Amino acid sequence: MYVVRMIRRGWLPSTACGWILFIAIACLSTGSKANAYDGLVEKKVFEIPSYTTAGAHVIKTVRMGYETYGKLNQDGNNAILIPPFFGGTSHAAGKYTPADSLPGYWDGIIGPGRPLDTERFFVISTDGLVNPNTKDGITVSSGPASTNHDTGKPYCMTFPTISIRDFVDVQKALIDHLGVKRIYAVIGLSMGGMQAFEWAAAYPEMVDRIIPVVAIAQCNAFEIGIIDSWVASIMLDPHWNGGNYYAREAPIEGVKMSMKVVILQTRHSDWANKVFERKWASSDKDPAKSMENRYSVQKFLDETSSKLATQYDANHVIYQLRAIQLFSVGGKDSLAEGLKKIKAKVLMLPARNDLLFPLADSSEIRNLLMKQGNQVNFFELEGPLGHMTGITGISQATDVIARFLSN
């Protein structure tokens, strides 16, 4: 039923799917170690000939890229799963080639002797579905840009709605295929952390531990609204054309606009005020003199959002964002009811100054889980980068994660 193809990526240029979001602030990173996961990693592809979504739509030939670090043990119970974050890929650790400028996004906590110890654990990281990075030639992820074999054309907006539960179920098919019997832990960042919650609610008997990092268990009305504005920018671009742009110019400006808001919302004023102050983009171009003259922070936003806009597929962005809006753990309207399905031990790693998923969201989840009797550890990441601290500040939790995984 399942087909796995290996793709050798040695010929590919140095790449950093998703990472471009973070390059500009790498200097502020508070600990991610520069040395990569030992050994090169390769992207593999998992394929399902026919997949039925949670919404009961059938998709023929669902494909999903993934990477593994370490080896599965004989009992099939040492697997740690890393679902993708919004805009990110499976590339959590190591390098594809020695020439890559950056390792995977959580390289600092993955590898021999690190919390996700690859001498001990079999770590699986996936591209998920409707991944925005498919244009990079490395990321593999079915979605609106995929060819609908019934028509020979891209699905565009006829691709069915994808939910966080769909992410989980395709990953479930993958780990079944790989021979995993129990999941030692699911650790995920942001949308990846939502998948961690959903894994524990959907397969409570199979998941021993979850580590949601800067994540929520239900998208509330305000967050639905914020995401609506991200999507609306893309749809405002006439090149989006109802999602039908694969044979023509892509809606780069719309995605760029959207990413500007994403970049700010996933950071914090402490970062912006420290890095840019009120400096001008050019010392001879006073913003008071002309509308075209910019502040330094505007230049950064223009450049960073432009890079992301070129890199991302607009429809895939829209589909991932809808999956986040739809998310309510365990498929229940009530957060408390959804969380009741979870039996796993939980380590929550929120960021103290997260503007996207405020600390209060995480505190509410913790309290509900504790009331119902779950073992919950709660550790706040600190730093000027708000939501992004889930990447840049993860090494603050090195010992906490290691201890959680040793019990």
Place this chain on the structure above:
Amino acid sequence: MYVVRMIRRGWLPSTACGWILFIAIACLSTGSKANAYDGLVEKKVFEIPSYTTAGAHVIKTVRMGYETYGKLNQDGNNAILIPPFFGGTSHAAGKYTPADSLPGYWDGIIGPGRPLDTERFFVISTDGLVNPNTKDGITVSSGPASTNHDTGKPYCMTFPTISIRDFVDVQKALIDHLGVKRIYAVIGLSMGGMQAFEWAAAYPEMVDRIIPVVAIAQCNAFEIGIIDSWVASIMLDPHWNGGNYYAREAPIEGVKMSMKVVILQTRHSDWANKVFERKWASSDKDPAKSMENRYSVQKFLDETSSKLATQYDANHVIYQLRAIQLFSVGGKDSLAEGLKKIKAKVLMLPARNDLLFPLADSSEIRNLLMKQGNQVNFFELEGPLGHMTGITGISQATDVIARFLSN
């Protein structure tokens, strides 16, 4: 030199310039009294034949609407000035006609026996410059939509950049014309509060008191970035056409997109989660089934931003937002240096859960002012509406304002 024309507005339909932002949440208002300022109010127009901006550009025939409540005393020292907030107008109190559905936005604190007691004070509220509401037929405010008499066409983007200092200086010309000798107090909301700070720094010998409500004294890098994203949405709309749209279709979709983000950023999740929860816009249209099906909060955002988009002039929105970005009190790079010019007594009314101008911004200003010896009162408005609490929650400060104005 100055020409004042009275415009009778009895024939105008019930209107609510700026208010439309707030109608949808009026039910949550925590105290603004329904009864209007006693007596009808009328819009007046102040005109300067030639005005030179802070950036040394000459504008011929600058016009600005204003309203007054109460009477100037013989010594000319009982004036309270209310500069406009972003997107708002001079309509702070009373009604234009008995049939108006809503009074001015701060009606609850203006009138006989109220803190801004019109038996005692001469209250002046202005439309300011580059006001986005000029299409309403009531608001009067020179800007890109005004006719450049040298060309006979609208200025569009050739209108010079306007700063908060320009707002202040045109208001200064108005009060000089009205015979005001000293300003008893300047009270302003958000961008109006920035003008209050700037008034006290620009004319320290003339201003006795300021009451900045949910305001900042310097636009920091993060806030510059947020505002950049608001402006970028408008410019993304092809109908914006470089600001040249007065003889054609206006960029309604771009302004709508921009206002979606404004509406969220000036509110708080406590409001959204209480009012909308995760309810669907239509009970038979599950957002999981189709991208076109929406949540209730999305419907609200669509409808409210559409109304604002129809009402606002896009270029005027862009110009007011640039004025905010440019703002640094006293024209100094350093916040501390700028504040040093201020001699007035200060009452700051920040909102505790303001997401646009966080409480920490206000605390920093307070500390700097106190260190340099100013008398500063600081009172936090509370409520689920974040920044908007400056309007909906102003009655929480009724006694505090009254006491501040009695000393």
